[in-house]
Amino acid sequence: MEKSQYDLVVEILRRFNEKGILGDMVLIGSWATVFYEKYFNAPQYSASIKTRDIDFALPRRIPARENVDIPELLYDMGFIVKYFGDNGLMKLDHPGLILEFIVPEAGAGSELPYRIKQLGINAQPLRYMNMLTENTITIDFEGMNMMLPHPVVYALHKFIIFKRRKKQEKSDKDPESALKVFN
Amino acid sequence: MGVIKGVLKEELQNSLGMKAGYEKALRELPKGSLSILKRNGKGYYYLKYREKGRVINKYIGIPQAGMVEKYRTAVKMRKKYRHLLSVVKKQIRFLRGTLRGKESI
Numbered sequence: 333m334e335k336s337q338y339d340l341v342v343e344i345l346r347r348f349n350e351k352g353i354l355g356d357m358v359l360i361g362s363w364a365t366v367f368y369e370k371y372f373n374a375p376q377y378s379a380s381i382k383t384r385d386i387d388f389a390l391p392r393r394i395p396a397r398e399n400v401d402i403p404e405l406l407y408d409m410g411f412i413v414k415y416f417g418d419n420g421l422m423k424l425d426h427p428g429l430i431l432e433f434i435v436p437e438a439g440a441g442s443e444l445p446y447r448i449k450q451l452g453i454n455a456q457p458l459r460y461m462n463m464l465t466e467n468t469i470t471i472d473f474e475g476m477n478m479m480l481p482h483p484v485v486y487a488l489h490k491f492i493i494f495k496r497r498k499k500q501e502k503s504d505k506d507p508e509s510a511l512k513v514f515n
Numbered sequence: 516m517g518v519i520k521g522v523l524k525e526e527l528q529n530s531l532g533m534k535a536g537y538e539k540a541l542r543e544l545p546k547g548s549l550s551i552l553k554r555n556g557k558g559y560y561y562l563k564y565r566e567k568g569r570v571i572n573k574y575i576g577i578p579q580a581g582m583v584e585k586y587r588t589a590v591k592m593r594k595k596y597r598h599l600l601s602v603v604k605k606q607i608r609f610l611r612g613t614l615r616g617k618e619s620i
Contacts, residue, residue: 384526384529407592408588408591408592408595410592410595410596410598410599412533412536412537412540414532414533414536425529425532425533425536426533426599427530427533427599427602427603427606430529
């Protein structure tokens with residue numbers, strides 16, 4: 333039986349944790365709002381609709397340790413590596429999830445993906461990511477320490493970026509997602 | 516085109532890309548599986564595969580280091596990819612059906 337989307341996410345987190353790399357990552361995007369349920373522990377809070385996109389923000393430099401090849405780590409789950417666009421941005425594709433990695437944009441910015449050799453991936457540099465990676469909370473999820481953006485910063489980030497979105501449907505969702513967290 | 520149809524169209528493109536990806540991944544897996552035939556207490560390795568509709572059992576002697584694991588993984592991943600490919604094909608059928616609707620949503 334095919335795993336549910338949530339089971340897939342938990343399995344990814346578990347594998348990252350076992351390899352000691354979960355601590356480098358901040359889970360951002362709509363999947364962060366799912367895990368805010370643990371943080372808020374409030375019955376009136378409900379997460380945004382889960383999408384197929386799951387994004388992890390990473391610092392541009394991660395601590396030196398034994399390399400972990402993320403595509404190889406997730407290979408037997410059926411994730412395949414896809415390259416998008418003229419710049420070859422990498423995503424890990426699965427019918428249930430699309431995994432993407434983001435790093436803070438540096439300097440004047442570049443559209444080229446940022447290679448993280450220690451993890452065998454390339455990541456998309458995006459502006460305002462520092463907001464999310466420098467203001468985090470840590471929750472205990474099934475014995476794993478998971479970093480999420482602080483909810484207030486998450487919501488503020490949505491309000492900042494929604495006008496900059498290229499796609500209308502994402503731009504429409506951002507304020508709604510922010511208000512759910514603020515409330 | 517409305518916002519929802521725009522999202523669905525993008526999803527369809529993603530799914531078509533994924534279909535191509537899984538079909539490529541399947542082509543790149545080594546063909547066949549290893550089987551061991553025991554005779555007189557000794558094991559003889561055969562590579563079993565299909566060619567032009569026929570099942571071929573090819574004797575390969577003592578397998579090279581890592582070969583047994585490579586084929587074991589290939590069998591597992593072939594099953595996985597075929598299943599995921601069928602999931603993606605269902606997604607494509609659903610999305611194409613929905614996009615054929617005349618409503619501008």
